[in-house]
Amino acid sequence: MGPRPAGAGGRGRGGPSRGGPPTRGGAAAGASGGGSAVYTTSPHVTTVGVKRTAFGTSGRRMEVYTNHFAVKIPEAVIHHYDVISPSEKTLPARLNMELITTLQLKVAANIFTPRAVYDGRKNLFAARELPFGPNTPSREFEVEFNKKTYKIRLTKVAEINPEVLARFLEGKQSHDNAVLTAITALNVVIRMEPTLNYPFNVRSFFTDKETKDIGSGIVLWRGYFQSIRPAIGRMLINVDISTGTMYKSGSLLKLCLEFVGRSDQPLALAPRRGFPDRERLRLQRFISGIRILTKTPGEGQQSRTPRVLKKLSTAGASDLTFTMREGGTMTVAEYFQKTYNMRLQFPEVLCAEVGSGALIPLELCVVPPGQIMRKQVPPEKTKDVLDFATKRPEDRLQSIRNGLSVLQYGQSEYVRQFGMVVDEAAGALTINARVLDTPTLRYGKGSRQPTIVRVSEFFLIDKKFYSPASIDKWVVVVYERQQRFNANNVREMVEGFVAACRDVGMVVKDPNPIVRWENGQGNIGAQLREAGKECMTKTGSPPSLIVAVLPEGGTDIYTAIKHFGDITMGVATQCLKSSRCFRAKPQYYANVSLKLNVKLGGINTIPDPPSAPFLTDPNNPTIVMGADVIHPAPGSEGRPSFTSLVANVDSDTAKYIAASRVQTSRQEIIEDLGDMAHHMLDMYMKYRRGVEKKANPVPKRIIFYRDGVSEGQFKQVLDLVDSRRVLEACQKLNIKPTITVVVVGKRHHVRFFPKNPSDGDRKSGNCPAGTVIDRDVAHPTEFDFYLQSHGGLLGTSRPAHYNVLYDENNLTPDGLQSLSFALCHVYARSTRSVSIPAPVYYADIVCTRAKNHYDPNERLDFSDSATNLEEGAADQSLDKFKRGFKPLHQKMTTLMYFS
Incomplete structure (x- = not known):
């Protein structure tokens, strides 16, 4: 329905281990921190990162709950099929799911008994081999859906033996493609049921049982995240609550009016009445890509097939003309009057242009419920989202437990037919944790206490800055x-x-x-x-x-x-x-x-040397680096990514400098890491030589923390080490420090809750700062651990996940855990320990401030929702952003300007 302009038509984580003895330079002894419990994996097992050889032992013991549930893995072989739609371009995941459902229920029900599971893209898994016929690994089907025929070809590509997965969990098998595919298959199995029944977004799905209207056309829905995770000796399901931002269902006109803040004034969207083009573009960015249904004039019925809104018209229906196929022109308002004998109620208001090119007045468009908004939430609504998403630890754990009644693993035909059993009766796992000793910090002369053990919170009363x-x-x-x-x-x-x-x-x-x-x-x-x-x-x-x-x-x-x-x-x-x-x-x-x-060049506090001997060892000068990449928000086209590198220049790892660059959008590798690292190392040596008057200005050790990397990007980040960017910087300066690379992740859903409330932080109820777990939910073969280094203020704290990718310093688990915890206490802007090491935190800040390098008078568009939807829009290419990126003033290159 609607007039059409003339011509309108319808990570594989295999690879060699990076652990073991140093490859050059003679590594220093591992960081102090007590003995570590020995852990043995099979000698032939290879890892992407450093192989686990021990567990940490230091700290006070404590029991915690975690949002994981034990799961029995299948015993029978799983059959893996590749899904191809030869005649179609890439289709939305929701449509793909509907096509495969139609195929299994109507087109070929005899073949799909029991039913297979599908990830919405390329992978289909079956509990038995699909009966395509003798020696027939591939078959093509025709599926009719919404009056259109789709061709779908299924091709068997592999058989997955769960024994491989069992061996991996026991530390006897490398994390190769076979293991990765097996884990993927199990994730598809547990997500199949909710994916068919609820709105979903990758690993979360959302229900309307708990919602909150936050205005501006946005409604929040409570959701549930679930993911199969390998752990030491067993497989677990990680379950968490999540938040979905949905477009408000109902009239599209009302939704648009809410967004522009004129809910009761429909003519506010009329260009002739003064609706500015700037606001039209802002509204267009918000609703582009939304699926809409259309009302049939005079009948009050809605179309069954949703259409995708492409953009908004520049004029109202009474002013917008189009060329008819039979010749001549007509306005959109006249079209509806002539074709449907319908006089539009608001003819001056904008129209929606859908993917087919049809122009439909906003008053005839309806937004179906449960439609996820895949755009950045407007800044003024961030607090509303946080209020809805934030729950105290005990409340969050109870919501997770309640979520099992929604997930209903025991009732899922897919979970049952693949032979998986989730131990719901046992509830959330109870695991052992340790609470590390809090490091001591040193303040300046005149302080009532020159050194203090920094607890989770304190004030600056009677304390002087160190410098x-x-x-x-x-x-x-x-x-x-x-x-x-x-x-x-x-x-x-x-x-x-x-x-x-x-x-x-x-x-x-x-x-x-x-x-x-x-x-x-x-x-x-x-x-x-x-x-x-x-x-x-x-x-x-x-x-x-x-x-x-x-x-x-x-x-x-x-x-x-x-x-x-x-x-x-x-x-x-x-x-x-x-x-x-x-x-x-x-x-x-x-x-x-x-x-x-x-x-201004001062230093607030430094770690007391006995609390951080690895950092402050005068015989082994250590430089700590933090790196980050920040990407544009989903839906933002033409925006670049920004990178940063931060490093200390002093002997106390308290005074940091920073460098920032602009690079290809959404690229995880840091292109200019070598140049930035060269600058950091050079400045470190100049400071030690010129300011501190050290006889040994050359660093002997580098600890490199990398932020913002998901598990699927580990291999990419390892390439960062393989390409030797940091090493090349050292070679240019003719120095040979030993290097440790640690990825610090916060994009996960692992949570810990104190089993005994008296063990928790007295204000927030979270686990106390210093809570570390490196056993029950850790990786089966790699050197990783979770560290909750802050007590938290609101909601449930998220621990940081540390994964050691490369280590020439032979760090012990206790040593790296205490080192990382100490660095969480020297963040200059806070009187509390923070969630990640200070250099990583600084790197994140430097990335977010990258837009300040552009002349504000040049008006480059950095809005998170910015996208070039209009023909003739200004070319905001990467070259333009690189040209406009101004360097830091020379005076600021030695200061913590970013604080």
Whole structure:
């Protein structure tokens, strides 16, 4: 239905082990931390990362629940088939599932008894060999669905013997393609039932039993994640709750009005009534790709086949003309009047253009329920999503247990026919954990306690920074209206700010800065430059610090300020929210001082050497690096990925520098890692030689933490080591440090819950900071562990998963666990231990700040939902982003500007 313009038509993880003795340079002894329990895998087993040879033993013992359930794996052979639709391009997974369901139930029910399971793409698994006939491994079927015929060819490609999987779980088999395929098959088995019955997204599915309307046309649904995971000696199912963001069902017109914030004004979407093109594009980005049904005018019925919305028209139905096949032109409104004798209620409102080219008035479009929004959630709705998703540990564990009644493994015909048995009666597994000793930190002279064991939370009372910085001349620029943030507000802010800095040992030479009020709609760079000139005129020297007071929603102002300070002028900037400055408590400014001190070259705290001997060993200088890659949001076309590398330059692993680059979109390998690593190593040696006056400036050890890698990308990251980018940087500098590479993952659904509530964090109920698990749910053959290094504030904390990919330092499990835990305590911006080692955290921050390297006046579009949907849209190619990426100002290359 609807007018058509003329011409419209319808990881394999095999490979050699990277463990064992160092390959060059003579590795130092493993990190201290006590003895480790020996673990033995078969000698012939190879791993992608370092082979596990031991377990950790240090720390206090504790029992925890985990969101895993034991599962008995099949005993019979599983038959693997490749699925091809020769006559079709790539189809949506949901349509593929419907085609295979039709094939099994209607087209060839006699062949598919019992029914096979399908992953929605290429893989189909059967509990028995499909009877295609003697010596016939392949067969083609014709499936009619929604009045269209699809050809589907199934070809047998392998038989999976579960014995291979059993041997892998016992440490007697490498994690090769056969094991990977077996695990994939079991995952498809457990997901088949819910995938057929509920909206799904990769490994999660969602139900409408618990929902929340958060406005802007978005409704949240509670979902369940499930994944088969290999563990030491057994197979487990990892079950967790998840959150689905859904388009609000019902009228598409109402959904659009909600998104633009004009729910009761349909004509707000009429270009003739002043609906701006900028807002039309923003709305188009939000709803492009949505499936819609159409109402039949006069009959009130809906079409059965959904159509995909491609874009919005630039004019309303009464102004939008098209050429008819028989010749002549007509407006969309006239078409519906002539064809259906229907006068549109809102003829001035936009139309939806669907994939076939048809133009349909928004008032005739209906959004079916359960449609996942695969776009970035608008920033203003992030808190609503977090509120819905966040549950205290005891509540989350109960929701997971309740989820078994939805999953119903025992009732699933697919789970039963493949011979899998989930031990639901035993409930969530109880496993053993250890709580590591908290490292001791050292503060500066004048502190009441020069060293302190940092618990999960404390304040800066009576503590001085280890190396406090000095504030010489500074200016305050207020971007809030003077009526809202007047001279008295500024005086109170300055007094609180100065007092907090002095309390922690920082020197503020001039407690009366220059103050200016500016308009945030103006040229921010020019305004800050004028503030600097005024400081120069009045004091004889430029400011070493610019403090900016921002209004709510001042994101663009913030970006422009950071570009001016970090890129253009090389001056430290500190942004404060005006709302936080009103009658702010001393702790607020104390938290600000944490960021400010390191931006100005100071050091807040260092690990006490006895607590981190591997990091502070004077005979084996160690550089710790953190690397990250951040990709554009789903649906964002033309946006690049950003990379970063962060490393310490001092002997106490507390003072870090950073480098950032722009590269090919969604590429996991860091293209410029070699150049960035060369810069870090060079700066490390210059600092030790020139500032610390060390006789041995050359690093002997490198600990390289890599963030943001999923399990399926391990091999890619290993290629990062194979290509020797870091090693090549060392060779150019003629140094030979030994290297350890550790992947730190947070994109998983493993959770731990204290079995005894008294063992948990007293405020959040989470496992205490320092909880480590390297046995029951760990990998059968590789050196990995989970470390929950923070107590958490809200909800259930997620432990970090550490996987050692490469090790020339012969680190023991206890040594690497204590080393990583210590690094979680030296994060400069927090008075609590954080969830991942500080250099990894910094690398993540540097990536998110990469957009600040672009001149804000050039107006490159960095919105997460940005996509070039319009013909003639500006070419925002990778080359353009690379050309526009400005280098860091020389003065900032030695400072923690990113803090």
